[in-house]
Amino acid sequence: MKAILAKRVDSGTADLTEIEDLAVSAGYDVVGRLTQTRTEDAAYHFGEGKVDELAELVERTDADAVILDNEVGPYQTFNIGQKLPEGVEVVDRFTLILDIFGQRANTRKAQLQVELAQLRYELPRAEAKASLAKRDERPGFMGLGEYDESREQDIKRQISEIREELESIADKERSRRKQRRDSGFDLVALAGYTNAGKSTLLRQLAAELDVDENEDRHPDLATTAESEDRLFTTLGTTTRRAKMERRDVLLTDTVGFISDLPHWLVESFQSTLDSVYRADLVLLVVDAGEPTRTMREKLVTSHDTLYERNEAPIVTVFNKIDRITDEELAEKRSALSDIAPNPVAVSAKTGAGIDRLRERVERELPDWQRERLVLPLSESTMGVVSWIHDNAHVEEESYSDDYVTLEFEARPAVVSKARAKAAEIAPAESV
Template identity: 40%
Template structure:
């Protein structure tokens, strides 16, 4: 063992004792009888574990957190936590009658079973991916979302099922997991869910192509859960969409109403609205609305937020989100300015990794800029830039597509014009100038161009019309072709 290892071990041992478990609430009416009592457990190798997010997720999933056990230590192969800490967790679970242990991290199938064996009988072991799947289940609201969720679940369950089968069969070599009918069944269901999702993805891609042909630029909002994506989407949206675009029913009103509510934090009348917005997953379906941004006709897609600790394959299951972002002409990556630098760094890394490579450009939006003063904003920009510089493009390919960040506050209506200008600048643009005779046929071609918002200027000079076109390159080219086609002069 090297000297370094020995030092690590010393620190590990001391941290097992110097971080006491959290005292359980003394309020006799808490937790409510109907809530599932849970203990949160967390381990980090560096720095003290921060359980804020996992507690929020647990609460959103309907758990009452009645205790907490944390440890600063490197991973233990058996329990993830060190043995001593795991036993402390077991005693706390017994003392608090906890029905579940919510683990802030990803447990291997083996660790899940070992921890389950150690804990009082009947205590469920729920790691972060399982908790996320539970939250996703509440949010699934369309066939596509159901399929994505089913696939993510099956992929999560498969290695655990293999482990369970292997445990049962450890004495009997004939009962190996590969041949087990339950394992084969799950594998078959995974294949069929993948096929169904492929079809849905193909339909979506075809619809995106149609929308582009109709002159729309595709803009997607991406980012970590709770970053402020939906609020920004509602603020930017300028009209109600038709159901064909896959909107949630409650979003079919004018989006501005909800955006105004953002300013009402602390107003008891608006508690409900804020509570809903703070739920990590309002919906699993992507939502698309029309929005005129920087003079461009766009379709703005709000996506499901990313979440740390989801296994990569599970994120891939939510491909409606990933596809919408990757296929967008421009993605707005929403980063919460009010996060501390460490959280900002972590969330940016998770988001950029999930986006993977993208063909379009990515505009970082420093959201909730009203939460900080000028000094805090400068610090946030600095933290953002340090985080970007620190990211390895091999792990987070989308880092290469990043443009300069734009601070925005929907609450205070600041930065929105800068954002619009940045979007217009990022979108692919072509221009063309055509001079055509002023006639009925030209008017038809001109109105085609107007419908697709590519007419920048028109000048009538006697018999001829000079038209300046600007906008999506393919639409500009088609508009120019149609106008010239009407030009029958020799």
Template identity: 40%
Template sequence: MTYPDSFTQDEAKSLVDSADRQSIKVFTQKYLNRSQYGMGSGKAEEIKEFVKESGAEQVIVDERLTSRQIYNLEKLTGVQVIDRERLILDIFHSRATTTEAKLQIELAEVKYEIPRVRENARLTSGSERPGKGGMGEYVVDVKFRELKRRMSFIKEKLEGAKTARELYHQQRMKDNMPVISLVGYTSSGKTTLFNMLTDEHRETSSSLFTTLSTTTRALKVGGTDALITDTVGFISRLPTYMIDAFKSTLEESLTADVVLLLIDAAEDTQTIRIKYSTCLRVLEELKVDRSRVLVIFTKYDKVGSEEAISVIAKDLGIQSPMAVSSKTGYGIHKLKGIIGQCLGSKSVFSKAVAKNA
């Protein structure tokens, strides 16, 4: 169940595929914030009948639902209901490999569960208090404290990882080692470009969130020794608590000397516009210095026209667009030259781009 516009439908399908589930039918509705089911009651009944006829095992709703809405929809359809946030968390679980990434996901899990604890208790146990004379302690209170304790423990562990990273950053500053950070919408080609620049062989996939943790490697550009990092991809309608949970992963972007914001040039203009706006919002939330951001159009081999990319860039208000193909190597030498000049002179990127255009 998702919204009717093509971008949202495509992204919802990609999320379902990335979670190793198979979508057998897509229902759409303009509003998914109705009180009882999230969707209208007529659409909910329609889904109920389809589930009964098809034998579908789950209903996935591409929006945040309250515990009550999930409860009502599960009671109506007789199958498990998963909302957008739960689906993204499931994907995160399947992709996490490092200890820190797993901790970040667990923190996001706890933040997802906390507001639902009390409502779940009301739905499943009514209003009675346990214990003698009804004066015992609510089970929900015990669960709430457990989640709070778990959150404190995870934050403590992540703080230790952050401290280690800050020591590493301080050492880097002493060594005067500049950092280049790759950021962008999920599946924009960050890891493919990272592999091209570093001769690495990190996993790449069309699935969303293939990369969840930051990987840093050495890179020589324009005679300068630098470090380049590959980070988790952005996505639209990612709740604040999930961005907060991954801030430690994205912190390299805050201090990077050059931030390469990657845009998939092979997509349609409307999709590019939405994804670019989402990336800018996330960078703004992370308080990344926009003067350090260099926009790169990837997958040039699928476009094959500088003019087409110039039209897209003009629509987005981007001056002197830079295009690369990690598959063919197109534009890579030029990109390294621009990065080298930016690192060498610490000048505003637009000057470096204009000189190399």
């Protein structure tokens, strides 16, 4: 599919870099570019002359689509389409992103989210059409209004059905998070822009196996699969067990951020981002190979996205340091110290800095509690002992003829559960 990129800005120069990355990620071959600096035209968004120029360019390059990096209204889109050769598609930034999401959605949840976003995109357009058709009282067009109104109702019904299903998936995920916390795991989430290297970092930090079989699997996490240099490789979430300095954590990878997303699109992916908002610690990954200005913009947007809902501490990770010199890294550190204090510099690809990251995660996680339990030797005691081994960090274990003594460190929740278990077998003897 051949595409022409077009973008209008009120002032300055239009930058096509990001829309080009998106277009390429969606599978388009970019065959032409066109930009304009002027105020928005009500009918065509661009100046009408510019649209004629666009039509010529389409003709000359034999393009199949025109991709507009602007918020172009439904009527403007229609008008532009009228000037283009028959069959040429007009795609805006959001439909392009939805296209990519649609291609990548390989789990039930991701598919539902993409459908929800598509319907929410379509709803105001169907509403506009319905009201236009109602106003249009010309004979021969009778019934069109009714048709579109029923389409509108249809969309609304589908939206509420999808919401319900997503809510029930979110419920299951909530109880899974609780279960995991109860069994001693800290939950660490990876966040950041698309293409920052989150999935690569997950592979570098994590053990081979996914945590449980029921969770959505991601082809891009298979050890054999290569990370791809394209946007939105990961759409759903995946969780793996990872060893930090001493503690095991559960590390969750999820969909990346991108700038200028309308709120309805972000909301459609809300339940995916829940794993980030509900984590004990967030690793905010940025591509340090990018210009400092870009890093700053992305950090600001990421913080905005996280700000309202996230309660966990955030550790910034400067990734891809294999692409820059030590001097550049030092410059970036100091230039960004206000928004990224004390970042950990790593290369998820080469493994450089990964041990430092493990130490840092361990240090930032909520403190563990120390506990000492003395239990009478019995069969049920051995069950408790092995439960403690599974869920805590055992530092000392000694056996006498009648007793076993355990010293361990664990999350406060695990310590209280261990105490309760101990009390059940030997209320009088636990110390």
